[in-house]
Amino acid sequence: MQDQEWALEHPQGPVAGVAPGGSVVVARGLTKAFDGRLAVRGIDLDVPQGGCFGFLGPNGAGKTTTLRMILGQSPPSSGTLSVFGLPVERSIREIRARTGVVPQADNADPDFTVAENLRMYARYFRLPRAVVAPRVRELLEFMELADRADDPIKSLSGGMKRRLTIARALINDPELIILDEPTTGLDPQVRRMIWNRLRQLGHAGKTLLLTTHYMDEAERLCDDLVVMDGGRIIAQGAPRALVEAHVEPYVVEIQGDAATLQRLLGSLPGVRLERVGETGYCYTASLAPVLERLGQVPGISHRHRPTTLEDVFLRITGHELREA
Amino acid sequence: MGASTPIAILPRPRGGAFIVWLRNLLVWRKLMVAGLFLAFGEPFVYLLGLGYGLGRFIGEVGGLPYLAFLASGLLASSAMNAASFEGMYSVFTRMTHQQTYDAILATPLSVDDIVAGEMLWCATKSVIVTLPILVVAALLGAVAGPAAVLAVPVFFLIGLCFAGPAMLMAALAPSYDFFNYYVTLLITPMFIFSGVFYPVTTLPGFAQALVQLLPLSHAVGLVRPLVAGSAPADAGLHLVVLLGYAAAGYLASTWFIRRRLVR
Ligand SMILES: Nc1ncnc2c1ncn2[C@@H]1O[C@H](COP(=O)(O)OP(=O)(O)OP(=O)(O)O)[C@@H](O)[C@H]1O
Ligand SMILES: [Mg+2]
Numbered sequence: 001m002q003d004q005e006w007a008l009e010h011p012q013g014p015v016a017g018v019a020p021g022g023s024v025v026v027a028r029g030l031t032k033a034f035d036g037r038l039a040v041r042g043i044d045l046d047v048p049q050g051g052c053f054g055f056l057g058p059n060g061a062g063k064t065t066t067l068r069m070i071l072g073q074s075p076p077s078s079g080t081l082s083v084f085g086l087p088v089e090r091s092i093r094e095i096r097a098r099t100g101v102v103p104q105a106d107n108a109d110p111d112f113t114v115a116e117n118l119r120m121y122a123r124y125f126r127l128p129r130a131v132v133a134p135r136v137r138e139l140l141e142f143m144e145l146a147d148r149a150d151d152p153i154k155s156l157s158g159g160m161k162r163r164l165t166i167a168r169a170l171i172n173d174p175e176l177i178i179l180d181e182p183t184t185g186l187d188p189q190v191r192r193m194i195w196n197r198l199r200q201l202g203h204a205g206k207t208l209l210l211t212t213h214y215m216d217e218a219e220r221l222c223d224d225l226v227v228m229d230g231g232r233i234i235a236q237g238a239p240r241a242l243v244e245a246h247v248e249p250y251v252v253e254i255q256g257d258a259a260t261l262q263r264l265l266g267s268l269p270g271v272r273l274e275r276v277g278e279t280g281y282c283y284t285a286s287l288a289p290v291l292e293r294l295g296q297v298p299g300i301s302h303r304h305r306p307t308t309l310e311d312v313f314l315r316i317t318g319h320e321l322r323e324a
Numbered sequence: 325m326g327a328s329t330p331i332a333i334l335p336r337p338r339g340g341a342f343i344v345w346l347r348n349l350l351v352w353r354k355l356m357v358a359g360l361f362l363a364f365g366e367p368f369v370y371l372l373g374l375g376y377g378l379g380r381f382i383g384e385v386g387g388l389p390y391l392a393f394l395a396s397g398l399l400a401s402s403a404m405n406a407a408s409f410e411g412m413y414s415v416f417t418r419m420t421h422q423q424t425y426d427a428i429l430a431t432p433l434s435v436d437d438i439v440a441g442e443m444l445w446c447a448t449k450s451v452i453v454t455l456p457i458l459v460v461a462a463l464l465g466a467v468a469g470p471a472a473v474l475a476v477p478v479f480f481l482i483g484l485c486f487a488g489p490a491m492l493m494a495a496l497a498p499s500y501d502f503f504n505y506y507v508t509l510l511i512t513p514m515f516i517f518s519g520v521f522y523p524v525t526t527l528p529g530f531a532q533a534l535v536q537l538l539p540l541s542h543a544v545g546l547v548r549p550l551v552a553g554s555a556p557a558d559a560g561l562h563l564v565v566l567l568g569y570a571a572a573g574y575l576a577s578t579w580f581i582r583r584r585l586v587r
Contacts, residue, residue, distance in 0.1 A: 073426075073586060074586065074587060097431075097432045103430070108427075109424055121427075124340070124343055124432070124433055126343075126432075
C-alpha cells in the first residue's frame with residue numbers, strides 16, 4: 001500500500017537530546033494562570049519517546065493550555081518544561097523545527113490552495129526546495145488529498161480540512177507530533193482513516209501526543225495517558241491498567257428508578273451503583289448474580305458490557321455536567 | 325524571541341520576517357491581475373476629475389499646476405492609506421479570524437518575525453499602490469521628470485511610518501469597528517488638513533502647528549518636491565519624523581501583538 005510505504009521510508013532514528021528510553025517532554029510543577037485563575041495547577045509529565053501519549057479530561061481541564069505551553073505559545077506561570085532535553089523558554093525555535101502540530105481548530109491558510117498550504121508551511125521551516133516537492137506529493141497521497149491538491153480551502157469538507165492540517169503537521173518530518181482533538185466532529189470513516197495514519201506514524205517511531213474526548217480513540221491509540229481535571233492530573237497509566245485499577249470488570253446499564261435498583265441490587269456484595277439521569281449503572285466483578293436478580297423483575301430493560309476507559313473517566317471525573 | 329518575551333524587550337526579528345513578507349506577496353500576486361484595472365483606473369478618475377476639473381478654476385497652487393500639486397499629495401496619502409488599511413484590517417484578519425499567525429507560531433518563526441514581516445509588507449503595499457498613480461500622473465504630465473523615481477523609497481518609508489500605528493490598532497482592536505475610530509479621528513483629518521488638496525500655509529497658525537506633529541504633512545513635504553523635480557526643503561526634519569513614527573509604531577505594535585498572541 002502506498003501509504004504504508006510512507007511511514008516506512010521515514011523511520012525515526014534516535015531523538016537528539018533524549019537518551020534511549022528517555023522522555024521527549026518533561027514537565028515539573030508546570031503551572032499556568034490566566035488573570036489569576038489557574039488553568040494548569042502544577043503538573044508533572046514524562047512523555048516517553050516513541051508511542052502515543054494521551055491527554056484526557058473534561059472541557060476546560062487544561063489540555064490545550066498544556067500543549068500550548070509545550071509549544072512555547074503560552075509562557076508557563078511557574079514550573080519547568082523541556083522538550084527533546086531543551087528548555088522551552090530558550091530553545092523554542094529548535095523544538096518547533098522538530099515538532100508537528102495539529103491545533104484544536106483547523107487554521108489552514110484560506111488564501112492558498114491545499115498544495116500551496118503545504119508548500120508555504122515548508123517555507124516557514126526553510127525546507128530545501130528539492131525536499132519539498134516530493135514530500136508534498138507524498139503527504140497528499142498519505143492523507144488522501146491528492147485529487148484536491150489545487151482546490152481552495154473553502155471548498156473542503158471538515159474531514160478534508162482536518163486531513164490537510166495533519167498533512168501540514170508532517171511537512172517537516174517531525175520527531176514529535178502534537179494533536180489537539182484530531183478527530184472531533186469527523187465521520188466514522190474519516191476517524192478510522194486518521195487512526196490508521198496515526199498508528200503508522202507511531203510504528204515509524206514518532207512520538208505522538210494527543211488530546212481527545214473519545215475514550216474509544218484513547219483506548220485504541222494511546223500506550224499511556226493522563227486524565228486531567230481542573231488543571232490537575234488525577235490519573236495516569238496505560239488504558240487497560242487504568243480500567244483494572246479504577247473500575248470493576250463489568251457494568252450493567254439499567255433503565256429503572258433508583259429505589260427499585262437499590263432494593264434489588266444494593267445488598268449484593270461487591271456491587272457499586274451509579275446513576276446518570278434515568279439510567280442506573282451497576283458495576284460488578286461477577287455478572288451472574290446481578291443478571292439473576294434483574295431477571296426476577298419482568299419488563300426491566302438492561303444491557304451489560306465489559307467496562308471501558310469511559311467508565312474510568314466518569315468515575316474519576318464525576319458524573320455531573322461540567323461547565324454547566 | 326518566541327516563547328516568553330512579553331513587554332519591554334526589544335524586538336528581535338530574524339530572517340523569518342521575509343518569509344511572512346513572501347507569504348503576503350504570494351497572496352497578493354494571485355489577486356494582482358484582477359486588481360490591476362482598479363489600480364490604474366482609480367487614479368485616472370481622481371486626477372482627471374479633480375486635477376483637471378478643479379485645476380481650471382484654481383490654476384497654480386504653491387508654484388505648481390493644480391494637477392501636479394494634487395497628484396503629489398494623493399501619492400503621499402495613498403501610501404498612507406495602503407499601509408494603514410493593510411496594517412489594521414488585514415493584520416487583524418490574519419491575527420483573529422484566519423488564525424494565520426497561530427499556524428505560523430507552530431513553526432520556528434516568532435511573533436517578532438511576524439510583526440517585522442507584516443510591517444515590511446505594509447510598506448511594500450504602499451509602493452505597490454503608489455506606482456500606478458505615479459505612472460498615471462506622468463502620463464497626464466503631472467510629473468517633472470525621471471528624478472521622480474526618488475519618491476519611490478519615500479513611499480516605502482511612508483508605508484513603514486503608518487504601518488506601525490495601524491498594527492498597534494490591530495493589536496488593541498476587539499473587532500473591526502474599532503478601526504473606524506482611528507480612521508475617522510486620525511486618518512481622515514490628516515488626509516484633509518495635511519496639504520494634500522491645498523497648502524498647509526492656508527490654515528490658521530495653531531492648526532499648522534498641529535498638522536506638523538502628524539506624519540502625513542511631512543510625507544507630502546518630501547513627495548511633492550521630488551515629483552515636481554526639485555530638492556525637498558527640510559528633508560532631514562521630514563525624514564526624522566517619518567522614521568520616528570515608524571520606530572515608535574514598530575516597538576509598540578511588537579509589544580502589544582506579543583501580548584495578544586503569546587498569552
Ligand atoms: N487565553 C485565555 N485566557 C483566559 N483563560 C483561558 C485562556 N485559555 C484558556 N483559558 C482557561 O483555561 C482553562 C483551561 O482551558 P483549556 O483550553 O486548556 O481546556 P481544554 O482541556 O483544552 O478544554 P477543551 O476540552 O474544551 O478543549 C479554561 O478554564 C479556560 O477558560
Ligand atoms: Mg482544548
